[in-house]
Amino acid sequence: MTTHAQETSAADWWRQAVVYQVYPRSFADSDGDGIGDLQGIISRVPYLTSLGIDAVWLSPFYPSALADGGYDVDDYRDVDPRLGTLADFDELVGTLHEHGIKLIVDIVPNHSSDRHEWFKEALAAPKHSPERDRYIFREGDGDQPPSDWDSVFGGSAWAQIHDGQWYLHLFAAEQPDLNWDNDEVREDFLKTLRFWSDRGVDGFRVDVAHALKKDLTEPLPSKTTLPRQSESNGVHPLWDRDDVHDIYVEWRKVLNEYDPPRSAVAEAFVPAARRARYASAAGLGQAFNFDLLQADWDFDRFRQVIKENLALADQNGSSSTWVFSNHDVVRHATRYGLPKDPDGAWQDGKAWLLSNGTEPTVDVEQGLRRARAAVLLMLALPGSAYLYQGEELGLQEVGELPAANLQDPAYFRSKGAEKGRDGCRVPLPWTVGGLSFGFGSGGSHLLQPKWFGGYSVEAQEGDPDSTLSLYRKALAVRRGLQTGEGLEWVEGVEWALHFRRPGGWQSITNFGAAPIELPEGAVVLSSAPLEGEKLPADTTAWLI
Known part of the structure; x- marks a missing residue:
């Protein structure tokens, strides 16, 4: 089959961009306070350029109490002072654009922080007031x-709250849900979209x-x-x-006011067939x-998965x-690298990290080998590829974080039943040694392992066989x-996922589990x- 072709x-x-997610508090720290910041990202733009990415997706950088890693937003049109200023943000946009890199920012419309001015006004106002109607x-x-x-x-x-009323929060209590039946809420987010678009943001x-x-x-x-949410077909009261x-x-009309139109991508955990409306040209x-x-x-x-999603993309x-x-x-x-689990308990991406600090044995070598094969497969597919900071280094999850250092509300609200998401948010290692492996001069907010x-x-810089070198080569070859x-x-060959792209590559x-014969063609990357002339197990090759 073919997908919707468009130059x-x-x-x-x-449409076929490689987007690199930066979790700003864990990327690079410029002022030594242990928290990554915008100037830290600016200092690493040459590194991002060397990877060959098309865009950066910047996770929340707004003022926040960090009750949920920045997804509890105090002010949608400002920068957390610990991360920088609006002037720093403008400098980041300009620096990325000078290097040919687009910028996508996170927007968090379901809920605000409980420190947002609107929520403070709601708490101070009487029941059934316009202030409370925003939530x-x-x-x-x-x-x-x-x-x-x-x-x-x-x-x-x-x-x-104090007068006996209750407010809805689908996530942490510090994240009160906004009322999207309220016209003021809808208009304010249109204002936010224009605010960041006017500052040069390329998408959301x-x-x-x-x-x-x-x-x-x-x-x-x-x-x-x-x-069940997966079977509700649009009638679940919440999802x-x-x-x-x-x-x-409404959002698309605002995004189309710009030239070029601002892009948008929905994070929507919905069945594949329901995803099409979020991805429609009239929507996000x-x-x-x-x-x-x-x-x-x-x-x-x-x-x-690949066949189904290419068919859905072709349809919409x-x-x-x-x-x-x-x-x-x-x-x-x-x-x-985890043992295969017939019940699928590993598939939610976090269940294996138990609250007592134990976990199944991880085969690190197997996990990295498959991760390297997976990224070449992904980058060969039509569509856009999203990379998460550190995966280009082959980073493993940090499963040994002590309870005293954990920050994820999932750990606290589950009373330790889930260890949470902190293990993938540990600040990046830039150097072989040093206080925080080059992250910053004052340590890191989550403990880095030895x-x-x-x-x-x-x-990895000087090693042509390193995972970092593989990513750089893959992105350069893909671009060509x-x-x-x-x-x-x-x-043809059993257990071989084999396809051909326009131009013949x-x-x-x-x-x-065993090596297989390679198809005809010159191998440009593996x-x-x-x-010899065979493709080993858990390996991907590109040929022309």
Whole structure:
């Protein structure tokens, strides 16, 4: 099959872009306070340029109490003073653009911080006031909340305030949900989109895009009678409602006011068939596809996911996205080294990290080998590829963080049942040694393990066989080969995922346990050394 072919232009640069996610507090620290900042990112733009990426996705940098890693936003149109200033942000935009790199920023519309001016006004205002109507306040039954719904992070999804009313928070209590039936809320976010677009931002990643619209018609249903989100088809009271797309039609009109139009990508954990509306041209334009991220290293599953998502992209005229790691899941170099679990417990990306600090044995060598094969496979596919900071170093998850150093609300609200996401957010190692392996002069906000130095940029710079070198080579070769968005499957060898792209270049991945014969053509890149004329297990090769 082929996907929706379209030549790259200024307006659709995102269709086959390689986007690198920067989690700013853990990327580079310029002032020695242990927290990464905007000037730290600016200092590393030459490194980003050397990778060959097309865009940076910048996770939240807004003022925040960090109740949820910056996804609790105090002010949507400012920079956290610990990270810099608006002038620093403008400098970052300009520096990236000078190096030919676009900038996508996170926007968090489902909830604000409880320190946001609006929420402070809501707490000070009486019941049923316009100030409270910006959020979702309800009466409970005495000391009982309006419903028995659970927060994503554990515990009740409702918190009670001084006058007895309760407010809804699908995530942490410090993240009150906004009321998207309120016109003031809708207009203010349009203002925010224009604010950052006017400063040169090229696109937006929309956090929890499927949760904005809610049906709170009373009586509220019990959690035992709620439909499964994956089967609700738009009628769940909290998730993936059909009317959420009315919001994104408004957003698209604003994004199209700019030349070129600003891009947007939805983070929407919805069934594949429901993802198309988020990715429509009248809506956000693209939506994250997390199917490979959730898949075990398995030939049949990879092939099924790729075929389904290319077909969906072809139907709605968008391009697919591919991702293996981000700030919310265990790094895939570790996931691929875990023992295969028939119950799929590893697939949520975090369940293996138990609260007592133990975990299954990780085969580090196998995990890295498969991660290297996976990235070549991903970069050969039509669509955009999202990389998470540190994966180009082959970084493993940091599973040994002590409880006293953990920051993720999932750990605290689950009372230690989940260790949380801190293990993938540990600050990057830039040098072999030093107080924080080159991250900054004052240590790091999450403890780095002793073994980090061996994965550092400095340790890999001069090694042509390092994972960093593989990423650089792959992105450079891809840039020269990538043209249209077509893909032709090549059948033949069992356990080999083999396809041909426009221009005749090929990608083949061996998911089997034994080496296989390579197809005809000249090998331009492989994720591991070849065995003569054969492709080893857990290896991808590109041929022309």
